[in-house]
Every structure is written in C-alpha cells, then in structure tokens.
Amino acid sequence: MTAVPAPRQPQPPDFTGGPQNPPDITPVFALKELVSRLHREQNKIQDLLSSLGFALRSFKNLNQFLELTPLIASRVTDADGGALVLFKPNGQMRLERLHCQDNSCQDIRVAIETATRQLAANSPTVNSQTGTYGKIMPQFSNRTAALDYHVNATLGPAVHLFGTAILTKNVERGRLYVFSRDPEYTWTETRQKLVRLVADQTAVAIENDELTVELRKKERLDRELEIGAEIQLQLLPRQCPKIEGIEIAALCKTANRVGGDYYDFIPANYDQFRKKHARTESDKWSLAIGDVMGKGVPAGLIMTMLRGMLRAEVLNAHSPSRILQHLNHVMYADLENSNRFVTLFYSEYDAKTRTLSYSNAAHNPPLLWQAATGTLKRLDTLGMLIGLDMDSKYHEAQVQLNPGDTIMYYTDGFTDAANQNGERFDEENLARHFQWACRHCNSPQIILDYLFNQVQQFIGADRHNEDDMTLIVMQVRPDADQNRG
Known part of the structure; x- marks a missing residue:
C-alpha cells in the first residue's frame, strides 16, 4: 500500500507580504524592525541638519550655503527635490537654486521662472515694507500668495508642493519650495516643520552675510577716516x-x-x-x-x-x-x-x-x-x-x-x-x-x-x-x- 501523507499543519500569518514567513519572523520582530528603521531615519535627519548647521558656522561664502538649502530640505523630507527663490529689495524675484534627486525637474524650473516673470511683468512696483501689490493685483495680499498660486497652477496636482517663507527681522526675503511626484506622498506636520527649520537656517545665513558685508564696509570706512584724520592732523x-x-x-x-x-x-x-x-x-x-x-x-x-x-x-x-x-x-x-x-x-x-x-x-x-x-x-x-x-x-x-x-x-x-x-x-x-x-x-x-x-x-x-x-x-x-x- 502506498503511504498516505499526514495532513499539513496551519502556518502563522505572513507579516512580510511573502508567500511564507520563516519560522523566526514574528509580529514582535517586525515591530522591532520598524522601530529600527525609524531610528535610522531619525539619525539620518539629525546628521543632515547637523551638516547644515556646520555649514552655517563654517562657510564664508553665502552661495556655497545656498547650494545646500534645497538639497538638505528635500533629503530630510524624503522628497524629490527643492527650489530656493529669493526676493530682491526692488520687489523682483529670482530662482536662486534648484535641486532634483533624479535630475528631471525641468518642469519645476519652467514653472517657477514663468511665475516670477509673470509677476514681474504684471506687478512692476511693490511696497518694499509690506510686499503687497496694491491695486495692480488686488486678488493677492502679497507677493508670496501670488507666487504660490502661479507655481501650483503651472505644476498641477501631480506634484505635491510645499513652500515656506525665509524671514529675516520679520521681512520675507524668499521662499523655499520642496516637491514630490510620489502619488502616495503627503506633507505631514513633521515634514513641514523640517522644511521650516531649513528655511530658518537659510535666513540666518543670509542675515549673517549681509552683516559681514556691512562690517567690511564699516572697516573700509573706518580706515578711510583714519587716513583722513592723519592727513588733517598733518595739515594743522x-x-x-x-x-x-x-x-x-x-x-x-x-x-x-x-x-x-x-x-x-x-x-x-x-x-x-x-x-x-x-x-x-x-x-x-x-x-x-x-x-x-x-x-x-x-x-x-x-x-x-x-x-x-x-x-x-x-x-x-x-x-x-x-x-x-x-x-x-x-x-x-x-x-x-x-x-x-x-x-x-x-x-x-x-x-x-x-x-x-x-x-x-x-x-x-x-x-x-x-x-x-x-x-x-x-x-x-x-x-x-x-x-x-x-x-x-x-x-x-x-x-x-x-x-x-x-x-x-x-x-x-x-x-x-x-x-x-x-x-x-x-x-x-x-x-x-x-x-x-x-x-x-x-x-x-x-x-x-x-x-x-x-x-x-x-x-x-x-x-x-x-x-x-x-x-x-x-x-x-x-x-x-x-x-x-
């Protein structure tokens, strides 16, 4: 007679999504893996922000620091890229830096540059104190609202975009955008806070650079005054x-x-x-x-x-x-x-x-x-x-x-x-x-x-x-x- 095989025992649920969990994978193990991954993610964010802080303390050239701003902002939020737009004292806007992880963000560049050009053409004058456009574009309270609207309208819903202000002494000096094309991507409160943190560091870098420029001007003026005083002393x-x-x-x-x-x-x-x-x-x-x-x-x-x-x-x-x-x-x-x-x-x-x-x-x-x-x-x-x-x-x-x-x-x-x-x-x-x-x-x-x-x-x-x-x-x-x- 042919032996009849014994019936198979039921297996535990597969938490990994595979056809069969190894015998040692349990819900507790899966939870530990999740915690470990979150911990690694947290360490990565801390390392990136520490690198930005080091750059803020060490870099003497503002342009070098601005290169890092969209890069760090996109990496700490697991986004596809970032863009930095700076506002000029005369009300003009300029795309200062753009970073994409896959180097395929031509549409982002076009959207931002189109928006800045359109605003410059339609709103040639801006109140330097408030940034408002007055009667020229009454539907927007300030340049930030107008810029956000035009960029979002150009990119459409396929791009998940978040923007935050770069403020120095309560004056908006620019806008930091971070974007993702992932349909499942969401802008959580944590991710928004991380982008704001990078924007705040950027604002500090801009203010430090301006203070350095003013200090150098003052030093030159002081030296010129010293020379003038020496000459005048010799003339008396x-x-x-x-x-x-x-x-x-x-x-x-x-x-x-x-x-x-x-x-x-x-x-x-x-x-x-x-x-x-x-x-x-x-x-x-x-x-x-x-x-x-x-x-x-x-x-x-x-x-x-x-x-x-x-x-x-x-x-x-x-x-x-x-x-x-x-x-x-x-x-x-x-x-x-x-x-x-x-x-x-x-x-x-x-x-x-x-x-x-x-x-x-x-x-x-x-x-x-x-x-x-x-x-x-x-x-x-x-x-x-x-x-x-x-x-x-x-x-x-x-x-x-x-x-x-x-x-x-x-x-x-x-x-x-x-x-x-x-x-x-x-x-x-x-x-x-x-x-x-x-x-x-x-x-x-x-x-x-x-x-x-x-x-x-x-x-x-x-x-x-x-x-x-x-x-x-x-x-x-x-x-x-x-x-x-």
Whole structure:
C-alpha cells in the first residue's frame, strides 16, 4: 500500500507580504524592525541638519550655503527635490537654486521662472515694507500668495508642493519650495516643520552675510577716516610759532575723527617753510581760525581746501579784508551747491609794532583781555559767511597790543557745548572763565588747559562734546618791553 501523507499543519500569518514567513519572523520582530528603521531615519535627519548647521558656522561664502538649502530640505523630507527663490529689495524675484534627486525637474524650473516673470511683468512696483501689490493685483495680499498660486497652477496636482517663507527681522526675503511626484506622498506636520527649520537656517545665513558685508564696509570706512584724520592732523600746525615778545598755545579737539575746525599760523616770509630745519621766526605772522558748517569727512575736505587757498592769498600780501573777499569769490562756486559755509577770522600780527590787523567772516569774535584795565574787548568786523554771497564785503580793523594783553581765538564748539540738561556753556561763561584765567594763570598753555577743563566739567566728565572745539591763546609777554630794551 502506498503511504498516505499526514495532513499539513496551519502556518502563522505572513507579516512580510511573502508567500511564507520563516519560522523566526514574528509580529514582535517586525515591530522591532520598524522601530529600527525609524531610528535610522531619525539619525539620518539629525546628521543632515547637523551638516547644515556646520555649514552655517563654517562657510564664508553665502552661495556655497545656498547650494545646500534645497538639497538638505528635500533629503530630510524624503522628497524629490527643492527650489530656493529669493526676493530682491526692488520687489523682483529670482530662482536662486534648484535641486532634483533624479535630475528631471525641468518642469519645476519652467514653472517657477514663468511665475516670477509673470509677476514681474504684471506687478512692476511693490511696497518694499509690506510686499503687497496694491491695486495692480488686488486678488493677492502679497507677493508670496501670488507666487504660490502661479507655481501650483503651472505644476498641477501631480506634484505635491510645499513652500515656506525665509524671514529675516520679520521681512520675507524668499521662499523655499520642496516637491514630490510620489502619488502616495503627503506633507505631514513633521515634514513641514523640517522644511521650516531649513528655511530658518537659510535666513540666518543670509542675515549673517549681509552683516559681514556691512562690517567690511564699516572697516573700509573706518580706515578711510583714519587716513583722513592723519592727513588733517598733518595739515594743522604741529607746533606754535616763535614770535618775538609773544607766547601762543593752541589745541583742536574734533568731535569725529575728521573735523571741520581749522586754525593756522602763516609767516609772512614763506622762505621759512622751505628751510626744513630753520627756526620758524618772523616779524609778521598771520593767525587764522575757522569753522566749516557740519563735521566729518565733507567738512574736513572743505577745511583742507580752505587752508591751501588761504596760504596762497597770504603769499600775495593782501590786506585782511581783501584776503577774505578773494577767498569768498574763489570758494563760492564750490560751496554754493553743498549747503555748507565757512566762518573765518583772519588776523595779522606785526611783532615790531605789536599791532594786530584783522577781518572777520561771521566767526565767533576773539576776546582780548587788556592787562592794563582788566577788561575784555571783542575783536569783530562786519562780514558774511564765506560761500554765502559772492558779492559780500568785508571790513577790517586794528588794535594795539601791550605787555600782558591776552587774546583768545575760539570756535563755537565751546559756546555750544551742552550739559545733560541741555544748557549751553555760552559766550558769557567762556568770557568769565577766560577773564579769571588771565588774572590767575601765568602762561597761555595754562589758560588753555584751564578753559578746556571748565568746558569738560560743564558737559560732564564722562560725556563727549558733539562739536569740534578749537582754542588759541596768544599773550604778549609781560616783560616784552624789557626784552626790547
């Protein structure tokens, strides 16, 4: 007889979808495999985001980072690719980067570029603050809504598209799109969060790049200001001249590194400048002090121009009033459209006669303390600002100086210096302190230091004056007549 085979025992369900599970595959094992796969997926996402963070910290070139943005966004979401669109300050849009895993995303490129071109053509003006299109495209509240609509309409339902904003300081700077052609693909909340995270990192990279550019511009400007300050410092007198019977002290403190205050000592004999090691002694000297309206580099440039022109005029041996008139004629064309003007007090001192001749172009009149009477006198003449009116007329005057007489030339940085309550030092305070110093201080340098200290105490020891401050103190030596004898 032929043996009848025993009936087959029923098998457990097949969880793998195959025809027959091996004996060791159980529901518990399948669950463990699922957890392990999810764990690997999580580690992959963490590695990708860590790589993006490393790039953010390390890359010095923004374009290198932007290359990674759509790539990382698509990989952390298991999508087919990504696209980065950036918005320009003028409202224009541009497809900056496009990534596809299978290199077949020509339709995506066409859709985005078509949308950006259409928006540019139909909406040439955009509110730079809100991004709204106003009356041009009233159906869309902003450029983002318009862009999303046109891209989705062009691609159709076959492409699952998700877009998120790239924001810096609450201003939308672009749009990050990620897409998939998989019919079963869904944009879960987790995937959307991952795309937003990549977009936020991109926004940080863009802002960092802009800050770096601004920092480099500032560094270049700082260096240019340093060069300007060095040049201006070299143009101001390095030391006070030696004038028979006279002592002089001078100081200029600029509010910025390049200032608009100007002072100069010019000998009547220009041969003194040609002899490098010669003593700067002369019987006749010009003393000038001026102020360019404003401060910083523009004021410094005008001051430099003024210095050169004034020295050329002195060389021609004109009178003080004629020198100011010539300066006004020459500088008028340059200052007319600059909205900047110059105040200038110009004086000439003759050491043999102790006579000071002067002319004023609307500058703060110097104060003369007369030792014999202990009184103050303002040295002033009629005259307009240089550069205000080409036909301005300037007048001049003379004063006889005696031993002990002291003159203070100053700019309005002293009188306009304000304390924390907004009160100004004013001319009355300056005159009072100057008069006290002339009685109690025995040299121009001590008088100068005393006046600067008084102003600093007035505005506050820890505060910086907002305007340039320049001071010249010239004193006829009390023993001048004895030295002559």
